[in-house]
Amino acid sequence: MLEVAELLVVSLNLDISPPEIEPQAPLFGEGLGLDSIDILEVALVVSKRYGFQLRSDDQDNIRIFRSLENLAAHIAAHRTL
């Protein structure tokens, strides 16, 4: 989880330290305030580091980026590296 939090902070240059990202807080909007530009940046870093491509026809796409916890779980389930 902390590894994914670090990935978010480094790839998006966020003004927060990785442990400060709450696992269940929303990544979009009111929470961390990410938008679709950030999502593409994160997807790129995820594909490089974990060896799989994100797809938005995946019905779970909104759920995946709902929180750090969900994103970390999705990566754990799909990583090939």
Added chain:
Amino acid sequence: MSAAIPLLGHTRPDAPFAYRPQGTVGVAGFLDDVHRVAGALPGGGHVLNVCRDRYRFTVGLAACLVAGKVSLLPSTHTPEMVRQLKIFAPDAFCLNDGCDPGIDLPHVAFPDAGPTAPARARPVPAIPAERLVAYVFTSGSTGAPIPHKKHWGHLVGNAGAGARSLGLDDGRTHSVVGTVPPQHMYGFESTVLVSLHGGAAAWSGRPFYPADIAAALAGVPRPRVLVTTPFHLRSLLDAGIAIPEIDLVVSATAPLSAALAHAAETRLGARLQEIYGSTETGQIATRYPTAGIEWTLMRDIGLETAGDHPFRTFASGGHVEGRVPLGDVLEITAGNRFLLHGRNADLINIAGKRTSLAYLNHQLTHLPGVLDGCFYMPDEDGGDGITRLIACAVAPGLSAADLTRALRRVIDPVFLPRPLLLVGALPRNATGKLPRPALQGLLAEHLSPRAAP
């Protein structure tokens, strides 16, 4: 009285009009959908069409044309923008296709056809050239968005000029895959108008991730056109995945770096063409960035520089409605060619969304509890990444999170500052102005070394 122009430029009823996951939609099927949706729209005269599916958006737009309704195309759907739209058009309703974006207007769900309904042969509706099709909006320097009218005759001219400049008018049906929304002027022209009057058929989806773009391209026949932005293009190339053959890549919203243009042509094996335009004028010029940096104006469009404002350029003629000042600094090099030297200082363009520092500063300083404040645009790095805004505010007793939450209601998320700094005072000079060096000094004090401008 001016002439009427058909809704579609197609000459055959069995020509493909669009591609959807469930199959190809022909011209006859499209006309049938337009007729059905036009009959299902409620009484209001203005429609905020937020359909995410490109085909449904296009059907909705055409249904409004047939039913005599005007489409509203704002650049953002923040609660504040919707409030302003209700003042502008109190009879407005929202046409959407499933997702509920939390827009405070009466909603009408896009009525999909039943699975077995056979398309009936219908005549192509004729639309008077002077019919008002849509209002597009830009942000002014104060609260209210500025409406710009788009008329049918001009939009048909726009589609034809764009198709000719991009070489889509060779008699073949070009398949268009767009990563940009149909509601944004660039996506509206290059995916929707080219479907109606440019000989193209568009993929209905809006692929987002690189793997989605590759899958969408694989789902449509050649010749294929990818309508995208520098940001999406960079993401696609960086992913390092297999990409189906593309015949033309079109980019707009921000200038492409030479490195990315060359990389795209090499990797994708396709010519890359850039479009220059604005919400007010629509597309007005194109260039092949790997062949030269000069832009060539589209058919019948002219530029002039006003004498009293040496850096102010106006566009007119062709499909441009009226005489429109441009937000960029242009240098006219020949009759129909020019160089682009960047934006006028006050204008901001992030990921294709445009606003002005004056507008953002107005919104920030009018938040309850904010005594003073300003936005700052760091110098862009010349790459194809996205540069974010920074803001400083004097707001005793409030937190950055409080202010960000309040800003989110009034400005588009791409313009939210990263970071928003709370300071004791802004370094205003004797005339109340904020010199950029003084502001940079203040920012350097407050930002970590990595994020310093």
